[in-house]
Amino acid sequence: MVGGSEMPAASQVVGPGAQGGAVEPEAWPKPPIEWEADVVLRDGTVCHVRPIEPADADRLRQFHNRQSDESIYFRFFAPLRELSDRDVHRFTHVDYHDRVALVAILNGEIIGVGRFDRIDAASAEVAFNISDHMQGKGIGSVLLEHLAAIAPDVGITRFRAEVLPQNRKMLMVFKDAGYEVSSHIEDGVVGLSFDILPTEQSKAVQLSREHRAESRSMRTILFPEKVAIIGASRRAESTGALVLRNLIGAGFEGELYPIHREAAEIQGLQAYPTIADAPGPVDLAVVVVPAVDSVEVVEECGRAGVKALLVLSSGFAEADEEGARLQERLRTSARSAGMRVVGPNSFGLINNQRGVRLNATLASVIPAEGRLGLFAQSGALGIAVLASAARRGLGISIFASAGNRIDVSGNDLMQYWIDDQDTTTVGLYLESMGNPRKFSRIARHLASVKPVIVVSSGVSQYAVPPGHRTRTPNVPPQAFDALLRQAGVIRVENVHQLFDVAQLTLHQPLPTGERIAIVGNSDALGSLSASAAESWGLRVTHGPVSLLPQASAEEFAEALDAAFNNPKVDSVVVAFIPPLVTPDEQVSLAVRNVVAKYDKPCVATFLGMRGVDGGLRYTTSEGEDRSVPSYAMPEDGIRALRSVTSYAQWRARDRGLPVAPVGIDRARATELLDSWLAASPEGRPLTREEVAELLNTYGIRPWAAIEVSSVDEAVAAAEVLSYPVILKSTSPVVRHQPGLAGVRADLGDGDALRDAHASLTERLRPLGADRFVVQRMAVPGVSCVLKATEDPLFGPVISFSVAGPPTDLLGDIAHRIPPLTDVDVTDLINGVRAAPLLSGHRGAAPVHRAALADLIARLSVLKDDLAELASIELNPVNAWTGGVDVLGAEVVISPALVRKDTGRRSLT
Numbered sequence: 001m002v003g004g005s006e007m008p009a010a011s012q013v014v015g016p017g018a019q020g021g022a023v024e025p026e027a028w029p030k031p032p033i034e035w036e037a038d039v040v041l042r043d044g045t046v047c048h049v050r051p052i053e054p055a056d057a058d059r060l061r062q063f064h065n066r067q068s069d070e071s072i073y074f075r076f077f078a079p080l081r082e083l084s085d086r087d088v089h090r091f092t093h094v095d096y097h098d099r100v101a102l103v104a105i106l107n108g109e110i111i112g113v114g115r116f117d118r119i120d121a122a123s124a125e126v127a128f129n130i131s132d133h134m135q136g137k138g139i140g141s142v143l144l145e146h147l148a149a150i151a152p153d154v155g156i157t158r159f160r161a162e163v164l165p166q167n168r169k170m171l172m173v174f175k176d177a178g179y180e181v182s183s184h185i186e187d188g189v190v191g192l193s194f195d196i197l198p199t200e201q202s203k204a205v206q207l208s209r210e211h212r213a214e215s216r217s218m219r220t221i222l223f224p225e226k227v228a229i230i231g232a233s234r235r236a237e238s239t240g241a242l243v244l245r246n247l248i249g250a251g252f253e254g255e256l257y258p259i260h261r262e263a264a265e266i267q268g269l270q271a272y273p274t275i276a277d278a279p280g281p282v283d284l285a286v287v288v289v290p291a292v293d294s295v296e297v298v299e300e301c302g303r304a305g306v307k308a309l310l311v312l313s314s315g316f317a318e319a320d321e322e323g324a325r326l327q328e329r330l331r332t333s334a335r336s337a338g339m340r341v342v343g344p345n346s347f348g349l350i351n352n353q354r355g356v357r358l359n360a361t362l363a364s365v366i367p368a369e370g371r372l373g374l375f376a377q378s379g380a381l382g383i384a385v386l387a388s389a390a391r392r393g394l395g396i397s398i399f400a401s402a403g404n405r406i407d408v409s410g411n412d413l414m415q416y417w418i419d420d421q422d423t424t425t426v427g428l429y430l431e432s433m434g435n436p437r438k439f440s441r442i443a444r445h446l447a448s449v450k451p452v453i454v455v456s457s458g459v460s461q462y463a464v465p466p467g468h469r470t471r472t473p474n475v476p477p478q479a480f481d482a483l484l485r486q487a488g489v490i491r492v493e494n495v496h497q498l499f500d501v502a503q504l505t506l507h508q509p510l511p512t513g514e515r516i517a518i519v520g521n522s523d524a525l526g527s528l529s530a531s532a533a534e535s536w537g538l539r540v541t542h543g544p545v546s547l548l549p550q551a552s553a554e555e556f557a558e559a560l561d562a563a564f565n566n567p568k569v570d571s572v573v574v575a576f577i578p579p580l581v582t583p584d585e586q587v588s589l590a591v592r593n594v595v596a597k598y599d600k601p602c603v604a605t606f607l608g609m610r611g612v613d614g615g616l617r618y619t620t621s622e623g624e625d626r627s628v629p630s631y632a633m634p635e636d637g638i639r640a641l642r643s644v645t646s647y648a649q650w651r652a653r654d655r656g657l658p659v660a661p662v663g664i665d666r667a668r669a670t671e672l673l674d675s676w677l678a679a680s681p682e683g684r685p686l687t688r689e690e691v692a693e694l695l696n697t698y699g700i701r702p703w704a705a706i707e708v709s710s711v712d713e714a715v716a717a718a719e720v721l722s723y724p725v726i727l728k729s730t731s732p733v734v735r736h737q738p739g740l741a742g743v744r745a746d747l748g749d750g751d752a753l754r755d756a757h758a759s760l761t762e763r764l765r766p767l768g769a770d771r772f773v774v775q776r777m778a779v780p781g782v783s784c785v786l787k788a789t790e791d792p793l794f795g796p797v798i799s800f801s802v803a804g805p806p807t808d809l810l811g812d813i814a815h816r817i818p819p820l821t822d823v824d825v826t827d828l829i830n831g832v833r834a835a836p837l838l839s840g841h842r843g844a845a846p847v848h849r850a851a852l853a854d855l856i857a858r859l860s861v862l863k864d865d866l867a868e869l870a871s872i873e874l875n876p877v878n879a880w881t882g883g884v885d886v887l888g889a890e891v892v893i894s895p896a897l898v899r900k901d902t903g904r905r906s907l908t
Contacts, residue, residue: 028054031096034898035150037906038335040210042138043309044217045338046907047111047148052101057088057108059103063110068132074167075129079191096366097154102146104139106338107302109731111840114143116151116159117702123158124151128170138209140173142905145206148177148196149904155667161192178202200658207441210905211415217340221308221408222351222398225254227360228275228306230297231288231313232258232266239312240288241267241329243348248365250350250359257282274300281305284820286360287343291315293339295329302337302434309334310360317404318345329405340412346403348381352396353422361399362384370395372502373423375410377402377431384495385429392499393615394506397423406906409434414442418449425505427498428489430456436480436794437901440487440817447488448655451505451647454489455498473793477847479815482796482831486816486824488650490643494857500640504630507615510600510648511641513570517542517563520575521551525605529634536642541568548580553586560594564602571641574604576636584609592618595628601644603637605627659857661699666865669697673868676893683870683894691891696746698862700855702874702889705775711757715750717774724748724777727756729764731771746777778887781880782837782847786856788863788872795899796863800856802834803876818864825853825860838879847879855884867896 031051038048052060064083072080073565083091094101094115101115109133116124126147130139148159163170171190174181178201179194227247231240244267257278258266265271272278275285275297285306286649289297291313301309307562317324327344333464334341342349348361352369359366362379367389374389374396376382382401389396397420400413410428417423426446433439433456446452473480484491504799516538518529526544533540542563547555566686580583587609595602596618606612615627622672631637672694677683686694692702706717707730718725729742742764753774761770783803791797796818806812814831816824829835829852833883840846855877863869878885 028093029096031100032153033100035146037146037737037904039142039905040213040217040340040785040907041142042209042213042216043135044213044220044340045106045137047139047142047338047339048105048219048335048337049102049107049142051096052092052113052115053092054092054104056092056103059108059110060088060091060113063113063131066131066133067129071129071132074164074170075127077164095373100147100150100154102143102150103827104143105336106134108336112139112143114140114147116147116156118154118156120158123160124156126161126535128173128802135169135364138213140170141177141209144173144177146904148649151196157197158193158195160191163192164188165190176205185537188482189831206905210832211442211445212419213905214412215419216417217308218408218412221284221310221340222349222358222400222416223340223356224308224358226257226279226282226284227252227254227358228259228272228278228282228285229288230256230259230275230285230301232260232263232271234263234266235258241618242314243286243288243360246359246361246364247545249364251357252359253355253357254283255279273634274304275306276300276304278304279309283307284360286307286348287311287313289313290853291323291344295326295333298330298333298339299337301854302333302339302769306337306339307458309339309341309343310346310349311341311403312348312362313343313347314345316344327404327406334407341407342400343403344406345379347376347379347401349401350386350396350399352398361401365390366396366399368395370394370397371424371506372396373398373413373417373420373426374429375400375402375413375427376429377405377410381429381431381495385427385498388495388499394499394502405432405434411435411438411442414446414452418442418446423450425451425453425501427453428455429495429498430454433793434484435901437817437899440483441901443484443487443489447647448651451501452487452489452646453498453501453505454484454491455493455495456484456491473791475789475791475794475797475815476813477737478813479791479794479797479799479817480678482815483817485650486829488647488767490647490673492643497639500629500631500636501643503615503627503631503638504601504603504644505630507627508603508652509572509599510651511601511645512648512652514645515539515541515568515570516573516638516641517566517569517571518544518573518575519547519559520544520561520577521549521556521579522575522577525575525577525607525634529573529638531698532635532638533573536638538571538638538642538645538757542566550581551579553582553590556582556587557590557594560591560599564594564598564600569600571600571645572602573638573641574602574628575607575635576605576609578606578609584612588612588616591628592616596620596626601641602628603641603668604630605632605634605637606630654823656821656826658823659820659822659861661854661858661861663699664858665697669694669862669866673699673866673893677868677895681895683892686891686893694891695862695886695889698858700858700862700874700886700889702776702886703778705773705888707771707773709771711754714753714757714772714774718747718750718753721774725753726775727753727760728775729771730773731764732768748811775887778878778885779880779882781878781885783876784852784879786859786872786877788859788869790863790867790870790897792897795867795897796860798828798856798860798863800828801832802837806832806834817858818860820857820860822853822857828856829853845881848881848883851883852877852879855886867899868893870894871895 036050098118103110104112111134113129116126118124128140181194183192229244232244233240258271260271261273263271285301316327351358376385417426520526523546526546530544615630617627708714725747727744747753764770785801785803787799789797798816801807801813812832814828816828838847874886874892876887
């Protein structure tokens with residue numbers, strides 16, 4: 001579809017084996033494994049993107065032979081009907097540095113090729129060829145995106161291309177990619193050129209495409225028109241029979257195809273011997289066969305053109321190692337056929353929406369239709385979630401259980417829910433997380449338009465259930481909490497609290513602030529409510545109002561009206577017990593009538609009152625159906641109100657702009673790391689000089705510190721640095737033991753330095769801590785610690801704390817996950833309890849917040865850019881009125897982990 005410069009000739013054949021005989025495939029250089037990815041296309045189909053290999057020769061010939069004359073001419077600017085052996089050799093033998101080629105594979109066949117060839121040190125010519133029958137599915141955009149992500153790894157930052165003017169599809173691929181593309185026409189050919197380093201626009205385009213594709217793939221699963229049940233049985237007690245019965249009982253409005261090798265009819269429906277015999281194409285195949293038969297079934301589904309799979313069968317990785325091998329074979333078979341998979345070991349799917357009525361679960365009784373979307377991973381928790389929703393009278397729109405989560409995860413469902421008008425609140429029960437960075441950005445997008453409530457058992461080696469594909473994190477639980485806060489999700493402790501919050505978000509407007517009114521008819525309940533509000537950080541600005549036991553319905557209404565009408569009230573808490581005189585029904589009617597007049601949220605507790613279970617339903621003046629959620633005790637409602645208030649504040653605030661420090665030289669930093677890791681492939685701590693050289697490339701300038709081994713060297717160092725100086729031990733034994741001082745500060749001359757050296761040497765020599773550094777004395781300030789680490793699961797994590805007891809004894813450390821915005825940086829600084837020390841505590845001068853924020857921003861970008869930095873610690877960082885001084889810095893490098901969210905679209 002694009003090209004012209006790569007017409008092969010004999011003289012162009014380069015690389016190993018070009019002048020001699022054939023090269024064995026295993027002798028050819030291997031590209032990085034992270035260049036491979038499974039990607040969802042525009043229509044929801046999955047294809048595999050990987051570097052081309054010598055073994056692809058026959059596939060490439062077949063691909064070329066299937067192409068139309070027009071596509072061939074668009075690609076080569078000539079009627080190259082057949083590829084010669086030399087052509088194929090050149091196209092399939094690339095060095096993965098100056099010449100890189102990617103192929104998109106579906107059902108074992110090449111459906112697209114994208115490549116670039118280096119022109120000079122920083123630019124390359126890019127070319128694409130997309131299968132005729134797969135055009136319009138976004139393959140060209142995917143290949144461009146992946147090539148653009150790979151190119152900087154080999155030093156290329158600019159692409160050029162030549163396209164025929166009539167090749168409008170490829171011109172649009174470049175135009176719509178989000179880059180600043182310059183073009184000119186020469187000799188009837190459009191020449192294009194553009195920088196490929198990510199911009200905000202190109203990243204936005206990429207994320208938008210990812211969102212649309214993954215949402216579309218979920219729609220295929222959730223809105224099937226034809227569903228096959230593979231494993232349907234005539235035995236009423238079997239799982240297959242139960243699932244089919246539930247599908248029929250829910251009133252599924254599509255077509256159902258039981259698959260059974262012998263039966264002609266099951267539960268009144270015509271049965272088919274194999275999936276290939278069913279009237280296709282089948283949108284969703286529900287698999288309930290034994291695990292040992294599942295791979296064969298999946299392969300049959302792939303050949304029959306099934307679009308997606310729901311695997312309810314168990315006995316996979318949650319069972320044993322053989323099950324784990326079966327699970328991986330199932331995943332590979334499904335992906336190679338372009339199918340998405342829910343499961344295995346899934347509890348099933350529900351779509352309650354009109355026109356679908358899908359209940360492909362093991363639950364015969366499910367909640368009614370509603371606006372709550374639910375996701376749970378395990379079957380047992382799926383049962384609990386559905387049962388809780390039904391008990392509360394909360395209707396659901398979509399429910400999904402991912403089981404062992406070999407493919408479809410909560411991230412995919414969130415992509416769908418972003419645009420789903422029938423779902424207004426989302427609840428997730430997460431037992432593990434495979435890609436926290438992707439979760440964070442998708443959840444942030446979703447939370448910006450509707451509440452997302454998360455129950456999680458945490459992220460640790462103890463929390464991952466058997467069968468879940470994930471890495472073991474090293475970060476503390478607080479880092480996971482920070483990720484959720486950044487994303488704006490509402491984290492709760494259990495399913496009970498999930499539905500407490502959901503009741504409020506589904507039926508009441510969001511609060512506009514933290515001020516509440518409390519109205520009741522019991523002093524005890526009023527006091528209890530006020531104490532709960534105070535403990536959860538809500539301010540009682542009206543009441544507690546306690547009506548007399550014999551109050552009339554009119555008095556109830558007046559008290560409530562006064563509370564709602566108070567401009568200093570953002571939310572109202574109602575706590576009633578059965579009145580002595582007024583019937584319960586009159587009280588509840590009074591509450592309905594008053595609440596309906598205002599656009600403020602209300603939570604209620606009706607202890608012992610009749611007719612209020614599940615809340616009080618009413619209609620607003622605009623005709624909107626709502627309900628006052630009713631809680632067993634005031635504390636439950638107030639805790640839910642606190643959670644929703646925090647969410648509303650997050651949603652209303654400015655998200656900020658991505659940090660973009662100036663004066664960064666990533667190319668030099670990459671060059672340094674490459675040279676150090678080439679010499680030390682296993683990684684190592686950097687020397688003091690290497691640390692300074694690396695950090696300087698990102699505008700972080702640690703103070704000079706000279707290591708000395710004698711008092712004379714100390715004096716000489718001080719004369720270089722100029723007095724006053726500080727003398728401190730380099731031993732970690734001293735640094736990490738409070739009370740064991742290894743520092744002498746404010747040394748104004750040589751005599752003071754000699755005395756300090758003698759004193760410290762005598763004290764610390766028995767501990768082996770008598771090696772020192774000399775450094776210029778900093779002005780008084782607040783000593784802080786900044787850390788950046790590479791976590792196997794989370795990727796880069798940034799931490800901030802105030803040095804000393806807050807860090808060492810109290811664990812008062814805040815965390816954030818890059819990329820950061822300026823608001824994230826501010827939240828990180830304010831996220832420690834010791835933050836008041838930075839603002840002029842007890843008359844001290846406040847520190848330079850902007851300088852501290854700039855340092856954090858630089859550190860976060862450095863760590864986000866370079867995965868080879870295993871850890872960075874800036875300690876101490878002296879923050880003071882005039883700026884920040886990095887007085888100590890340590891860096892450890894190691895071979896880069898393959899990050900889960902690499903900047904190119906991928907299913908992980």
